[in-house]
Amino acid sequence: MKRKKKLSDNSSLALRFHLPTFITLTFVALIPLIYTLRLSFYDFKLSEAGSANRFVGLANYIRLFRDPDFYNSVSKTFIFMFFAVLFEVIIGILLALALNAIPKVKKLFTSLTLIPMMVAPLVIGLMYSFYINPQFGLYTWLVDTLRLPLPTNLTGDSFHSMIIVVIMDIWEWAPYMGLVFLAGLQSIDAQCYEAAKVDGASNTQIFWSVTLPLMRPVITVAVLLRAMETFKEFDKPYILTGGGPGNATEVIDLYTYRQAFVQFKFSYAAAICIILFIVLFLCGMVYQRVAMQGDD
Amino acid sequence: MRKQIRRITALTLTSVMAAGLAGSSITAADDGAKKFAGTTLYMIAEQQTPTESLKKQLENFETMTGIKVELEMAPLDDVIQKETLAFQSKSGAYDIVAAPYQFLGNMVENQYIQPLEPFMNDESLAVIDGYDSSDIIEGMWKASGEWDGQLYGVPANSCIMFMTYRKDLFENAEEQAAFKEKYGYDLEVPKDWKTYRDIAEFFTRSKGSTLAGETLSRDFYGVSMMGKRHDAVTCEWLNYAWSFGGGVFDEDGNIAINSDASVEALEYFVDLSQFAPPGVTSKTWDEQTTEIQQSIAAMAIMFNDCAPACEDPDSSLVAGKLGYSTIPVGVTPADHYGAWGYYIPSDSPNPEAAYVFLEWFNTPDVQKQIALDGGFPNLTSIYNDPDLEALPYWEASMEAYEISTTRPRIPQWNQMNEALMLQLSNCLAGQETPKDALDNAAKEFETILEGKLPVTYQ
Numbered sequence: 001m002k003r004k005k006k007l008s009d010n011s012s013l014a015l016r017f018h019l020p021t022f023i024t025l026t027f028v029a030l031i032p033l034i035y036t037l038r039l040s041f042y043d044f045k046l047s048e049a050g051s052a053n054r055f056v057g058l059a060n061y062i063r064l065f066r067d068p069d070f071y072n073s074v075s076k077t078f079i080f081m082f083f084a085v086l087f088e089v090i091i092g093i094l095l096a097l098a099l100n101a102i103p104k105v106k107k108l109f110t111s112l113t114l115i116p117m118m119v120a121p122l123v124i125g126l127m128y129s130f131y132i133n134p135q136f137g138l139y140t141w142l143v144d145t146l147r148l149p150l151p152t153n154l155t156g157d158s159f160h161s162m163i164i165v166v167i168m169d170i171w172e173w174a175p176y177m178g179l180v181f182l183a184g185l186q187s188i189d190a191q192c193y194e195a196a197k198v199d200g201a202s203n204t205q206i207f208w209s210v211t212l213p214l215m216r217p218v219i220t221v222a223v224l225l226r227a228m229e230t231f232k233e234f235d236k237p238y239i240l241t242g243g244g245p246g247n248a249t250e251v252i253d254l255y256t257y258r259q260a261f262v263q264f265k266f267s268y269a270a271a272i273c274i275i276l277f278i279v280l281f282l283c284g285m286v287y288q289r290v291a292m293q294g295d296d
Numbered sequence: 297m298r299k300q301i302r303r304i305t306a307l308t309l310t311s312v313m314a315a316g317l318a319g320s321s322i323t324a325a326d327d328g329a330k331k332f333a334g335t336t337l338y339m340i341a342e343q344q345t346p347t348e349s350l351k352k353q354l355e356n357f358e359t360m361t362g363i364k365v366e367l368e369m370a371p372l373d374d375v376i377q378k379e380t381l382a383f384q385s386k387s388g389a390y391d392i393v394a395a396p397y398q399f400l401g402n403m404v405e406n407q408y409i410q411p412l413e414p415f416m417n418d419e420s421l422a423v424i425d426g427y428d429s430s431d432i433i434e435g436m437w438k439a440s441g442e443w444d445g446q447l448y449g450v451p452a453n454s455c456i457m458f459m460t461y462r463k464d465l466f467e468n469a470e471e472q473a474a475f476k477e478k479y480g481y482d483l484e485v486p487k488d489w490k491t492y493r494d495i496a497e498f499f500t501r502s503k504g505s506t507l508a509g510e511t512l513s514r515d516f517y518g519v520s521m522m523g524k525r526h527d528a529v530t531c532e533w534l535n536y537a538w539s540f541g542g543g544v545f546d547e548d549g550n551i552a553i554n555s556d557a558s559v560e561a562l563e564y565f566v567d568l569s570q571f572a573p574p575g576v577t578s579k580t581w582d583e584q585t586t587e588i589q590q591s592i593a594a595m596a597i598m599f600n601d602c603a604p605a606c607e608d609p610d611s612s613l614v615a616g617k618l619g620y621s622t623i624p625v626g627v628t629p630a631d632h633y634g635a636w637g638y639y640i641p642s643d644s645p646n647p648e649a650a651y652v653f654l655e656w657f658n659t660p661d662v663q664k665q666i667a668l669d670g671g672f673p674n675l676t677s678i679y680n681d682p683d684l685e686a687l688p689y690w691e692a693s694m695e696a697y698e699i700s701t702t703r704p705r706i707p708q709w710n711q712m713n714e715a716l717m718l719q720l721s722n723c724l725a726g727q728e729t730p731k732d733a734l735d736n737a738a739k740e741f742e743t744i745l746e747g748k749l750p751v752t753y754q
Contacts, residue, residue: 046380046381046384047380047402047406047707047710048406048707049383049384049406049407049408052384133575134573134574134575135514135573135587135590135592152574153574153575155575155577155578156574156575156576156577156578156725157725157726158725158727241578242524242525242526242578243525244524244525244577244578244721244725245523245525245577245578245721245722245724245725245727246525246577246718246721246722246725246727246728247525247718247722248725248727258714261373261377262373262714263710263711263714264380
């Protein structure tokens with residue numbers, strides 16, 4: 001009896017400690033979300049006076065699912081996500097192994113690899129736009145001088161502009177993945193390696209059968225986190241390609257931005273955000289499940 | 297040296313102006329130029345050379361009237377976003393807003409801005425010496441300010457597209473001879489689109505070949521074009537479309553964006569882009585200006601407000617080597633007119649003081665200074681000013697203004713433009729054929745204009 005009382009005391013104390021967070025979240029996340037949801041059932045166009053109260057029900061969603069440009073942006077987002085995350089994982093693992101192999105200067109190199117991550121995405125976009133400029137860019141100069149069989153007009157066609165948008169993201173985030181994997185690598189018990197060596201396993205075998213399986217939870221978490229973040233990709237393609245040529249690199253956030261702040265179709269943009277929210281919410285649930293599993 | 301002389305002239309003019317203004321403020325004080333003294337006007341406009349010139353002169357306005365103007369400058373997209381937000385929230389944040397004229401229909405139909413007539417008829421507001429409304433060029437005023445017979449604003453930052461070309465190359469004897477041999481006629485400033493293409497082809501040279509007797513250290517191109525999914529691509533292509541006899545609407549107000557003439561214009565446009573520096577689909581007027589300045593391309597269809605930068609010896613390799621002319625003609629002569637207007641929002645707390653500002657803005661002193669700083673004035677009297685006639689791009693600008701053609705100003709244009717620029721850019725990137733791209737655009741136009749066709753007033 002006494003014990004039960006003590007427990008409930010604690011839980012009310014816990015609630016009090018959490019209250020500020022709940023209040024803050026209500027204001028910065030929940031209320032805007034509910035407002036967005038409400039907005040998505042109206043036909044509010046910022047450029048039309050009096051359109052704020054035009055209720056249209058599900059019309060925005062119906063239009064959305066018939067909108068080829070929306071599907072285009074979804075597919076571009078997934079293409080971007082797949083290739084960016086894939087190469088970030090591969091390069092990240094290689095980087096982690098390399099850093100782990102050089103214990104003496106590890107600290108210095110670890111700090112150095114952090115640099116791309118600390119550069120603002122907008123600046124990365126600007127940097128690359130100078131780098132690949134078809135008239136005076138460093139890349140163009142290299143290709144010309146070394147007579148490399150590479151195209152110089154990267155933003156001119158859809159295939160190459162997607163590649164360059166993916167490369168920018170890899171440049172920014174592969175080092176971060178490297179660090180996460182390095183932490184994972186260091187948490188593997190040395191005994192596992194010793195046991196494998198005693199059994200006569202080669203380095204390749206150790207990598208595939210010991211290192212990788214033991215790092216799986218870290219990799220899964222990192223992949224999920226990055227995949228969710230790629231949905232938010234905006235600054236880099238906005239600066240470098242503006243979604244172009246045409247709409248070849250128009251990822252979902254760029255498309256939403258154009259709908260909301262260029263065409264001023266706020267309700268339509270709200271509907272896209274709600275769909276995006278549902279997708280990310282599901283991803284979040286998967287992530288949570290996977291992350292919890294890792295803890296067990 | 298030339299620049300220095302220009303600077304001295306500007307300085308002298310400013311001091312003369314300041315003296316003039318000081319004189320007028322004394323006389324005006326009695327009949328009420330100071331009647332709004334102490335008022336602060338909030339204004340937003342695009343960051344452009346003429347706006348910067350205006351900002352420099354705001355002190356004079358304050359001395360004269362006692363009205364302070366807080367001028368906020370931002371890039372085009374930001375200006376539109378901020379204004380739209382202010383209009384929609386009825387915050388009364390601005391007393392004067394600048395907007396491109398193609399937004400006029402939208403602003404009027406939503407009652408975001410107010411008519412000027414009540415102020416124009418109010419004798420007590422005629423307090424600015426030197427203001428003469430009949431001096432404002434009628435065509436410009438109509439394009440920027442008139443909607444359905446009512447005046448809503450005054451023109452500002454006007455500009456027009458014309459053609460620029462490398463006069464030094466056109467006048468080079470070797471090049472002239474080589475051109476005549478290849479094409480069978482003389483190398484002259486192109487008056488039609490076929491010649492324009494021939495010359496573009498002729499001047500497109502790869503690194504190592506000779507151009508006007510000099511070996512090229514990098515590739516050289518015939519034309520510089522704007523093909524980014526941006527207002528710029530619409531601006532450039534509409535010149536071709538109108539000139540070929542196409543356009544957005546036909547004479548009856550029906551959609552003509554996919555008419556035979558329009559498709560032909562786009563086919564020509566795409567074909568021409570092979571003579572432009574690579575990366576056409578990532579270029580706007582900024583890149584185009586650089587390509588002319590850095591001697592990368594020989595010709596361009598450009599806005600005349602980019603010409604001052606090309607003639608600035610500090611930033612341009614080709615200053616003094618450029619010639620200017622009107623755009624080549626297919627069926628109809630047409631030069632695309634682009635301009636902004638200054639308007640008074642309906643929710644402005646100080647509309648009368650704002651109107652006084654618009655009067656001052658259209659006085660000869662202010663307008664002349666804007667022109668000297670690299671802008672284009674609103675007043676007939678200033679256009680014939682000898683100081684300005686000496687500018688290399690002045691005469692061609694005048695000719696272009698005479699055959700100017702405007703974009704539709706209907707409320708739906710912004711949305712239509714978004715659709716059109718995507719199709720044009722897709723087409724330049726080779727993802728659509730000209731016919732398909734314009735058919736797509738026409739289809740979107742139909743959806744956007746549902747129930748509004750035919751468009752009889754634009």
